[in-house]
Amino acid sequence: MIKVLVFLAVTFTSQSVFAAVLSEAKGEIILTVTGNISHTNGASNAQFDLAMLQAMPQTTIKTETPWTEGIHEFTGPKIQDLLQLLAADGNYIEATALNGYKVTIPMQDVIRHSIILALKHNGKILSVRRRGPSWVIYPWSDMELSRDHKYYTRSIWQVKSLNIL
């Protein structure tokens, strides 16, 4: 059994800066968050480019996945941090992929499993071809997760937008 190793890579960018002001996205918008959020930078939504997401505290998960062989390394912000940043309040997250695929992730997954919105795979920025720009990653090596099929479907890739319900 391979243990789950969770490394917290804490950047020194203060989170409170984001909390105070959500800056405008300067680059290509890779993620749009809508729904029940308090902080916005667009028309009642929050738009992020890659730099903004990477400026947040990054977490790395080393795990097996149902789609890959061996241990892989995924890095990106915790979804919980993202929601805190936006002062989001809700019970579910509706995530939509570039190809229109949609899943509903209960908020307790976010809290209990510290799932991340992976931006890097084995140290490389995820492109659309490599299922980027972002990919919801669960720590699969946790037995409880790997046993239950429902978590596979929630691990959506090529995430385009999140809607907080």
Place this chain on the structure above:
Amino acid sequence: MFNRIKIIYLTSALITLVLSITLVTDLTKIKNLQNIQKTDAQLSLVWFLNQADREARNFLQHASYLYMGHQGVSRQQVITSFDIFWSRYDAQLMGRINRKLFAVDTGRETVEFTRKTLFQLDPLVQKLETGDSQSFQLINQLMTTHLQSLYALSINAIQLRSAIRVQRHSTIDELYFHLLITLVSLFAGGFMIIALFIKKGNELTVQNLIFEQRVNQRTAELYKSNQSLLFEAQVRKKSEQRSQQLISAFDQSTEVVFFLDANNQFIFFNESFKKTNAAVIESIAIGAPFETYLNAVMQGSGANLNSSEKNQWIEHWLLGLRNSEEFFEVEQLTGQQFIFNMKRLQDGSVITIGSDISALKESQHALAMSESRFRDFALIGADWYWEMDAELKFTYITGNVEKISGLPPEHYIGKTRSQSYTDKFLPHTGSEQDELRQMNNREEFNDYEIKTHKADGSLVTISLSGEPRYDRQGNFIGYIGAGRDVTERCLVEELDKRLIAAVNSLNLFVTIFDDQDKLIFFNRKFGEVVNRDMRNIELGMSFENMWRSCSEYYTQEFGFDTKKWFAKRLAMHRNPVDDFVLPLGENRYLKIFEQLLDDGGVIIIATDISESTKAGQEIHRLRNYLANIIDSMSSILIGVDQQCRITQWNFAAQKETSISLEEAYQRELIDVFPRLQTQLSNISAAIIKRRESSHLKSLYFQAGEVCYEDITIYPLITSGESGAVIRLDNVTEQVLLSEMMIQSEKMLSVGGLAAGMAHEINNPLAGMMQTANVMLNRLTGYTVPANLQACEDAAISMQSLQQYMKDRGILRMVNSIIESGNRVAVIVDNMLNFSRQNDTQSSEQDLADLLDKALELSSTDYNLKNNFDFKSIQITRDYQVDMPGIVCEPGKIQQVFLNILRNGAQAMQEANVQAPMFVLRIKYDREAEEALIEIEDNGPGLDEGVKRRIFEPFFTTKKEGRGTGLGLSVSYFIITENHSGKLLVDSILNKYCKFTICLPKMGNREKIPTRAAANVH
């Protein structure tokens, strides 16, 4: 049977084998099924193929839209949809899907082909633009090929899935079949084994029953034989026990026992027999002839008997044996007398039991001897001797019985004791019964006393002794006894008893010691006291020991001083001292009397005299008590006899005269108390007339002071002698106080009168003064128009009027009237101060400040009027530093100070004092909460008369016209009435005069509530 068991084992083994194989097969099948399920359960290829197809078509759709220039589709969208399509086939991210795909026919080829296609498509997509038909055609072509291969792959995948399902179903079928076989074989094997076991069980039960029957039979047989053996052993054991018991009984018996057989040989002899014949023990043995034993005995007997006698003894024995005599008495050579009981049994053997009757013989002999001795002895000490038979009838009586009873011995023979009594000679009530009881019980009795009446009627006491007699067989055959006349001894004993009873009843301690100084008697009272808690004394102890015990008891009870008195009392023993009183402690006393007796003994009588001693002490205590009371009185008490000589003199008298009672006792009253000279006649008169007389407020001088005393004379008769008690009470204080009160009352009434008068005078005075002023105004007012008009009307000029009045001195007279009126007004004003009415307000003042100001004022005032240099008066101030503020009316207090200072200065000036001085003191008395102001001068002072009247209004010592006599009166009223204080004067003529002002701290308290009430309104 063995074969059958083998079959069972073999069958079981076979069944186990079959079961194991089937179970293993089943498990394998289940595993297979699980694997198939797993394969099926992994990510479905359908999902992948579906998504891949969708994304490929999506890309193709976007590309075609772009190519056709369809609105709303950007190049970027095409690229993104291509990227999404690409991402589906990314080698790194396909992982497990790869493996699954490769398992399907054409899977590997399709994937590899698609990846190749993607690489071919990538540059085409990048450069694709609207209308670029070449690129689009290529894209379309490549995508069509891809979609076809993907379709083929989908078909293959579906087929594979179907194949897996079929495989699964067949596996489940097989598994079911195998399980069925397993179950059937399990049941079959189980049944077979159970059947075999049941069969085998039945066989074993039958065999067991047969075996059990055999065992039971065998056990019963064994039990029977065992029982008989046990019974036999028990019988043998019992018989052995019985023999042993018998032998042991014989051995323990003191009787001599031996058995002989028909040939007179020993079969058995006991321990007693062996012991008795210890000398010839060699001749005694089991099987030895009895005759051998007899011979041995005879041989051992020595030379006491000759041979014929020996033979005769042996013959006697053998004859006895032959006849088997029941009672065969024989004297052994040891001197022991034996009686043998012999019995010959049927088999010819003889059992012989012999008893040693030597002791019996001896006791018979001793009894006979004792009887004769008793008879002799009884006759020596007794007055008569008697014998009775078994029916207690006299058989013999002798001696002086006739002397006592008056009846001859013949009278008694053949009669019982009760039958022998006559009317004259009869027992005292109660005696007879006891005698009969003792004799009926066959008891021995000694000195049994009974009282009878003699023939002449006199009482006689008889002492009887007797003992029962028995024959050789131990049968009672009667009594023998003796009698004595003990009348005299009894009388002496009774007297003794009465004496002792008398001594015991005395409330004295009586002890008697013999010539050896041993305690031979102590009376009951003494015993009750000393032996109350424990046995302290007992008869036979020496005097010293008894006295030690008593001392310890007294110490414990009363705290007796042993050290002091133990030796003293011991020394006094046998050396009698008159009235020896022994203090026991706690006010208890014993008076001890000792008397030597003729026989060398001593009788000691101790009397408890505590009560009488206590009464004496009580009187003494009472006397002391009374003396203390008299001494503690503040009055002087003097007791005198008829000749006026001192008999009593209390402490107050001692203090007054400094003469002690001892010194004064029996001296003339006048010598020790001269100031009663004047009372001598009164004392004599009181004694003679026996009447009390009193003389109140009698005046006398002491240390130059006037003193008063009340003298009371009480006549007294003590022990028939006349005398008197004189009581002197010093009443100086009371007299002075009452005088002061009278003075104070007088002042108050005079003050009230003066104030009333002042009011009455004030009104007409005011009218008079006003009129005088108007007169002056009308006579001198040159400018007043009314005056001018009047002059004009009278035809005189103002000047001439002036001239006239000047010439006639009218204006001077009018001025004189006004001046006199003013003086009267001042007097009246002062007099008004006597009343309490006042409007001025009291406030807290610094007295030192007030006094200093008054001093300053008076000096100025005096200087002006009398040209007297006030500065020549030396002023000494003694003010207390922490003086609190005193509530008073400052103006009035100042006035008082001024009055006193002015009077003082005037007096000193008039007396022409060389070094005049004022001493001013201000103090505060915290307890009384009042301030004391003293103003003392060294002027001529005041005599008693002046001092007493000094505060009276209009009383003055000054020359006429110089003083109104109101200054100190006003001061007095200001202090006493307005301030509730005190104004006192103290003076000694030609030495000093001191005024003391006492002011309460809170001022006149009577005013406070009034003022408070006024403030409220």
